[in-house]
Every structure is written in structure tokens, then in C-alpha cells.
Amino acid sequence: MNNEIYIHIDKISKSYGNVQALDQISLDIKKNELFGFIGPDGAGKTSLFRILTTLILPNSGNATIDGYDTVKDYKMLRKNIGYMPGKFSLYQDLTVEENLNFFASVFGAKLKDNYYLIESIYKHLEPFKKRRAAKLSGGMKQKLALCCALIHKPDLLVLDEPTTGVDAVSRYEFWIMLKNLRENGITILVSTPYMDEASLCDRVALMQNGKIMIVDTPQAIVANYPYKLFAAKSIHKSDLISLLEIDPRIRSAFAFGETIHITLANEKLPITQLESDLKLKITDLTIQATEANIEDCFLMMGTNYEKS
């Protein structure tokens, strides 16, 4: 990866009626980055992607990709962007093969010239190439959509929630495909509501309510988590969480799988003291120091972090 700025986003805002979808977003993305936009539905990810792919206009602010303006130079940009929308948008009544040929011809590309780019993905689809897109499973539709977005060899690939509703294993495999594509020099923007996918990106923006809360490498975001974090565990988990929620010594308590992640109101409090106090009520309790993950950071930056 080099340090050349490839995408420059400057104070972009977008609203739909009373809903402020994007609120003064500014951000730079480097060439050949695998960049993740992480946030729940309604964070503004799709609106930002549609502006960058020249499909909608911002209310204010502007963005350039490789120096081209997303409003003025949209014709130029469309040739060089591959976009996979969140909703499956291929032709349901065309076969796998027909969809791929159609998208190649729309962009004036030859399937055989760029086949090397999609080969490793397409080989899973090859046995079904005569099948209509409507009859494919979810995982195969996703692979076909990715192939169609890539077949004109774009410089920029924009993927809107490609892994939503996809099982944990297939999601992992999809990310391996993206890493491989990055090796071909393509810059990739990808959005996801799954916090655990952040660690697979070069850099991420955590988004909520139309704003970017932080932009950094996933490693730096977790390393900068400001509090000491502990994992409390008991088989009586719902009793434990109720107890932690009313304890004034606890700043935050959130369920994380089989444990509850907690931070302390006063970090000088010895954790062993808290543990032995709480053990009077929950005898099998254990509390251990733990490392923050992206979801801890997201919760911390949100408005509901400290107990009211």
C-alpha cells in the first residue's frame, strides 16, 4: 500500500426529509486500501456509498476519486467503479453465464481478458453456469454479484454489506476473497454491521447516526481503548448482569458471549476486592482482565455507554 490519497471526502451531508443520513463526513482513503465502514443499519453507510458511486447527489460537500469529482465527472468514474449493492440486483431470469457476459459487455470488457481476476471465485459457480440467478443459493448469488462487479477490472470496488445474513463461516471465506483481490491493486470499500469483521480491514471507520466516530487501523482502535476492561463470568449470567447494573462501582457492563465485560467507575479499586464482594452473592463468579475488541470500542463511543 502506498500513501497516495485516492478518495477524498470533504464535509459530505445528505438528508432525506427530516432524516439526516450523513452529517458532515470527511475522510481520506489511500490507494489499494481495504477500507471498512462498520456500523448498524441507519448509520449512513449506504448513502455514502451511493454518493461515491455517483448514484445520488450530496446536499453539501464533495468527494473526489482519483482526482475526479463524483458529481461533475460521474461518467468517467462509472467506468472505473465496481459496485455491489446491498440488495441482490442481478437479472434473476438470466443464467449465471448470461449475467456475467451482460455486465462485461455493458462496460465494453471482454470476459476472457479479465477472467483471471474472478477465476478463483467463479470456479465455485462454474458447475451452475446454466442456472438462472433466481435459483441460486444466497452464498452463490453473492459470489456471482461479486464477479459481475469485477468483470470490467475496476480500480475501485464498493461492496455494500456483502456479508449481511451470511453465516459465520461463509463470511470468513468471503473476506479471504477480498484480501486476494486487494493483491491485484484494487482499492476496496466494504460496509458491514458485523463488528468482528473490522479486524480483517486495513483501516476502518466506525459509523453511527450519520457520523464517523473514529477512523484508524483496527489494531490502533482497540489499543486506544481508554479503560481497564474485565470479563466477569458465572453460570448465573442474568443474575450477574442485574447485580452489576445496580452496583455503583461499575461504570459499564455489557454481555459478550459467555462473559460480561465490565469497566470500573474508579479504576484504582482493586479488582480482587470487587470480586470477593460480589462472590458473596454469586459464588461461582470469576473476574479476569481482558482485551477490548472493536465492539467494546463501539459501545464505548456510543451514547449509551455509561449507566444512567
Next chain:
Amino acid sequence: MKSHNKVIEVENLVKRFGDFTANDNLTFDVYEGEVFGFLGANGAGKTTAMRILCGLSRPTSGKILVAGWDAATHPEDIKKNIGYMSQKFSLYEDMTVKENIRFYGGIYGLSRNEVKTKITEMIEKVGIGGLENKLIRELPIGWKQKLAFAVAIFHDPKIVFLDEPTGGVDPFTRRQFWSMIYDAAKSGITVFVTTHYMDEAEYCDRVSIMDEGKIVALDTPENLKKMYGVSTMNDVFIKIVRPELI
């Protein structure tokens, strides 16, 4: 386990579409007040099984009792005794909060007074006081999903089926949603839930994992992790579905 009363009994459930076997001899029970996680890879057959349990589709063979009713012969009686919500469809977007609640109240055959009491109760529970007259499409997704869940258990069903209820929901609301699930289970409603968030699998009392039409694992998260010698449900899932990845 919350109780020994079985509310779902599935014995040798088979569902075929032409030559394709979507559900291959499923056998399992779900108990009253249990939070039962129904996991599996995409295409493993979860949706097919869930549609049969909800009375929306008939089994090819097997004996399936849901809330005491036979899924092959009494699907309409099953529908009266269950609630259902999914991420994809929950409430009517172009109706207000109040209109949705009234509409579902009507469908479930509640009286006008019952609906009134329920509206007050729910608005308090979901914490959306003042928004009764807003259109659903104007609500943030988290509230929408919490409200949809409240509506799905509105008529005190024996079982509520939740199909990826927390997809796309922010981490804070996701946790609130699960606390609503626990409350429902405590009140005796059995919760049958699918999810792709593996941390949520840990919140279930028991979890079944489907692969290629079969149930390949069924136990408490604790026991499954022990059995597969791993520390998270995510790793259990990977070990079962794609062992070559570990």
C-alpha cells in the same frame, strides 16, 4: 433447562423438494420457557424446518407437534399459538406504531380494551413514549425490532419464532433485545431463535447446529465448547461446518 414440558416435539422430520432433501430426519425437542438457538450455515435447511414448525409448510414425513398440535394436520391451530418475527419483515412501514399494534391485536382476536391496555404496556416496555403516532419507517431500526418483538408476543403465545431478529441492529440495542428475550422466557414463553452472531449463540439455553439438512450438534453452549475443545461458539460452528478452516 427451564421445564420438562415439551412444547415442540420433532421426530424424524423429513422435507423433500423433488430430489432435494432439505430436512433429513430431524429429531429434537424444545422445552417450555427455553431459549433455543437454531443455527446452521446458509442453505443448511433452517428456514425450511422453521416454516414447518410455524405451520406454513407441511412435512414430507415425520411426527411434529408444536404447542400440542400436529404440523401435518393442524397447522392453523399452531399459528394461533405462536408468535413470529424476522429481520426481513416485521411491521407495516406505512402504518403508525399504534395502527400496527391495533392491526395485530385484531388479527389475534383481542378485544378493543385488551388492545388499549397492551398499547400502554408495550410503549412503556419498549421505551417509545411519545412516538405512538409515528410511522414505522421513521423509527430507528433498533426500536423497530424491539417493537416488532413486543408485537410478536403480544397475544401471549406459547412459542415465539425469531428469524435473525438482530441483523443490522447496533450493539447496544442488540443487548437490549436479548434482555427482552430473557424476560419473555422468564414469563414462560419459549423462544426459538436463529442468528448469525455467534456471541448470541452463547446466550441460548441450548443450541442446535444444522449442516446439509441434518442436525449435527445439539446441547448447551457450555457442553458444545467442551465437546469440541474450543473456547467460543464461533469455533464450535467452524469446527462443525468447515473443519478444514481450523
